Amino acid sequence: MSQSLSPRLETVGMDALMVRLFDAIDEAHMPWILAADSALRERLGEALIDLVPSYTTLLVHYDVALLSQIEARKLIQDALQGLKPASNEAGREHRIPVWYDDSVGPELSRIAERLGVDTDDVVRRHTGRDYCAFALGFAPGYAFMGLVEEALGTPRLKTPRQRVPAGSVGIAERQTAIYPMRSPGGWNILGRTAIKLFDRERDEISLFRPGDRVRFEPISREAFIEQGGDTTPLEER
Amino acid sequence: MATRTSTQNVTTTVAQNAGQTRPTSLVVERTGPLALVEDAGRFGCRHLGVTQGGALDWISLGWANWLLGNAPDAAGIEIAIGGLALKAEQTIRLAIAGADLGATRDGEPLDANVSFTLEQGQVLAFDQPRAGLRAYLALPGGIDAEPFMGSLSTVAREQLGGLDGRGGGLQIGDRLSAAGHAAEIRDMPSVPPMPRDxxxxxxxxxxxxxxxxxxxxxxxxxxxxxxxxxxxxxxxxxxxxxxxxxxxxxxxxxxxxxxxxxxxxxxxxxxxxxxxxxxxxxxxxxxxxxxxxxxxxxxxxxxxxxxxxxxxxxxxxxxxxxxxxx
Structure with a gap:
């Protein structure tokens, strides 16, 4: 990993520029993305309308009443000058209890079968490492996390489900995620958490932010119920 | 793109009635395909996966608001395709702009871009598109409801915003309350027509x-x-x-x-x-x-x-x- 960057700045619209830092998905990139995120927020100040970090990029949406695109480019270039990666502690850590079970995670045994292992082994593998939240998208509070170990990587379902329940924990390719609310979805579902990912009543409305680190922890059905989890089986339709 | 001029605007300031504190409101009597509370949108939260939302035709929402002297980004109703009917519980000043959805006041046709008074008991109804797809209805001062992340904009997919705060569209029996009083009564300047073919x-x-x-x-x-x-x-x-x-x-x-x-x-x-x-x-x-x-x-x-x-x-x-x- 080089210790300096040559960010590319691309026009993407009247009031938006894309800061492109990398060309591949890598957890080692996140400290740079986070550093760029804080530098841009600070430098653009009230001229910043939205800043959307993702795996390799940051989308800067700025206020055209305050800045021309030339001025915005200049400010962004200044902000990224001499950037240093954020420390490993920059993202917050979360431990997410998950009830891994076929009734709420039908792909648990399918993945186990494919690997020729038992479901406990799949759970061990899924809970065996910290994941990085690369980006939020698809739905409020939905974090694309990774990477799961190579063997666990599983293509999306050929036919997405009409309704994936809130709290469902899934895998697609080498990424893992939790559905914050009931929605359609094509990820392979392994289990369910009772933790609320997006809660308008909470100070921290979205539990996850880009750059956070997440570790899953297996819990029993009883513990899941105690935490307020909904044991309704995932409907296959 | 034709430019709009505001030089021919006639602006009349309405005397503010200090004693008038009761909120004026409308009741939904009939719904159409989709009528949503929308403002300029929700900002500063896209990194959390929360989309921007807001009026698709923000220019027409802006004009509807302008006709009442509101801020251009005040929340109004985006009426897609038509069908909506609203009854005034109290006499209220309203404005519509955008698509011509064949709006009527107690059966009498209204212009597509106009500020008007709906007397207590009168019904504002939208029929179907004659030009454009979406009409915008402004209430004095905007719509009184609880914003989420700084916006009332309704996003059904995210279950956010709107009157119920859960991303729902207008339903029969819903009550729309004005957030304030009409600051001004204005006439619409000439604006480019709705796209046709x-x-x-x-x-x-x-x-x-x-x-x-x-x-x-x-x-x-x-x-x-x-x-x-x-x-x-x-x-x-x-x-x-x-x-x-x-x-x-x-x-x-x-x-x-x-x-x-x-x-x-x-x-x-x-x-x-x-x-x-x-x-x-x-x-x-x-x-x-x-x-x-x-x-x-x-x-x-x-x-x-x-x-x-x-x-x-x-x-x-x-x-x-x-x-x-x-």
């Missing part, structure tokens, strides 16, 4: 345009596109020449408003206010905000021509539009 939309070309084949780029800006029936507040599909891009699937990145993305089938999708916040298809660029507003009024089958512009050109026109409301 054809629209020219300005597109700020993006850096990824370099990855499209030359013949595809020529086609994109010189051939006609049709608005597909697969169109909603998330995005509008266009059908026409097949565009080829050397970029395959990309790593997902933030998507700006109006992004013209081209999936592998070569048919563009223009991403609008309720779009997902990140995505991984190559883009020609993004429609200007003014073009996004125009697209929000284009019915399926409308012929579209894309006209390339620079960020500077788009910004100049955008700021000129905002200046009309100062």
């Amino acid at each position: 054809e629209a020219v939309l300005e597109l700020v070309t993006g850096a990824q345009i370099a990855h499209f084949e030359g013949a595809s780029l020529f086609a994109a800006f010189n051939q006609a596109w049709q608005v597909d029936s697969r169109a909603d507040r998330m995005g509008v599909r266009l059908t026409g020449p097949e565009l080829r891009c050397q970029l395959g699937g990309m790593i997902s990145e933030g998507i700006p408003l109006g992004a013209v993305q081209v999936p592998p089938d070569g048919q563009p999708i223009i991403l609008l206010n309720d779009r997902q916040t990140i995505g991984g298809y190559p883009r020609l660029g993004a429609l200007s905000p003014i073009a996004c507003a125009q697209l929000g009024q284009c019915a399926p089958g409308t012929t579209i021509r894309l006209s390339p512009v620079t960020p500077h050109q788009a910004r100049t026109r955008y700021l000129r539009q905002l200046a009309l409301w100062r």
Whole structure:
């Protein structure tokens, strides 16, 4: 990993520029993305309308009443000058209890079968490492996390489900995620958490932010119920 | 793009009645396909996966608000296709702008862009589109409801915003309360007509345009596109020449408003206010905000021509539009 960057700045619209830092998905990139995120927020100040970090990029949406695109480019270039990666502690850590079970995670045994292992082994593998939240998208509070170990990587379902329940924990390719609310979805579902990912009543409305680190922890059905989890089986339709 | 002038505006200030504290309200008597509370949208939260939302035709919402002396981004009702009927519980000043949906006051036709009084017990009803798709209704001071993350905008997919705070559209029996009193009563200046059969939309070309084949780029800006029936507040599909891009699937990145993305089938999708916040298809660029507003009024089958512009050109026109409301 080089210790300096040559960010590319691309026009993407009247009031938006894309800061492109990398060309591949890598957890080692996140400290740079986070550093760029804080530098841009600070430098653009009230001229910043939205800043959307993702795996390799940051989308800067700025206020055209305050800045021309030339001025915005200049400010962004200044902000990224001499950037240093954020420390490993920059993202917050979360431990997410998950009830891994076929009734709420039908792909648990399918993945186990494919690997020729038992479901406990799949759970061990899924809970065996910290994941990085690369980006939020698809739905409020939905974090694309990774990477799961190579063997666990599983293509999306050929036919997405009409309704994936809130709290469902899934895998697609080498990424893992939790559905914050009931929605359609094509990820392979392994289990369910009772933790609320997006809660308008909470100070921290979205539990996850880009750059956070997440570790899953297996819990029993009883513990899941105690935490307020909904044991309704995932409907296959 | 024709420019609007505000020189012929007649502005009358309404004496504020200090004793009038009771909120005036409307009751929904009939719903149509979709009537939503929308303002300028929700900002500062796209990194959390929360989309921007807001009025598709923000210019018409701005005019409806302007007619009452509201801030241009005050919340109003976006009435898609028509059908909605509202009864005044108290006499109230209202304004409508945007599509001509055959609005009537107790059966008497109203202009499409007008400020008017709805007397207690009178019914404001919308029929069906005659020009454009979406009409905007403004109430004095906006709509009184609880904002979420700074906005009342309704996003059904996210279950956020609206009167119920859960992303629901207007339902029979819902009560709309004005957030204030009409500051002024104004007459509408002349504005460009709603797009009918054809629209020219300005597109700020993006850096990824370099990855499209030359013949595809020529086609994109010189051939006609049709608005597909697969169109909603998330995005509008266009059908026409097949565009080829050397970029395959990309790593997902933030998507700006109006992004013209081209999936592998070569048919563009223009991403609008309720779009997902990140995505991984190559883009020609993004429609200007003014073009996004125009697209929000284009019915399926409308012929579209894309006209390339620079960020500077788009910004100049955008700021000129905002200046009309100062």
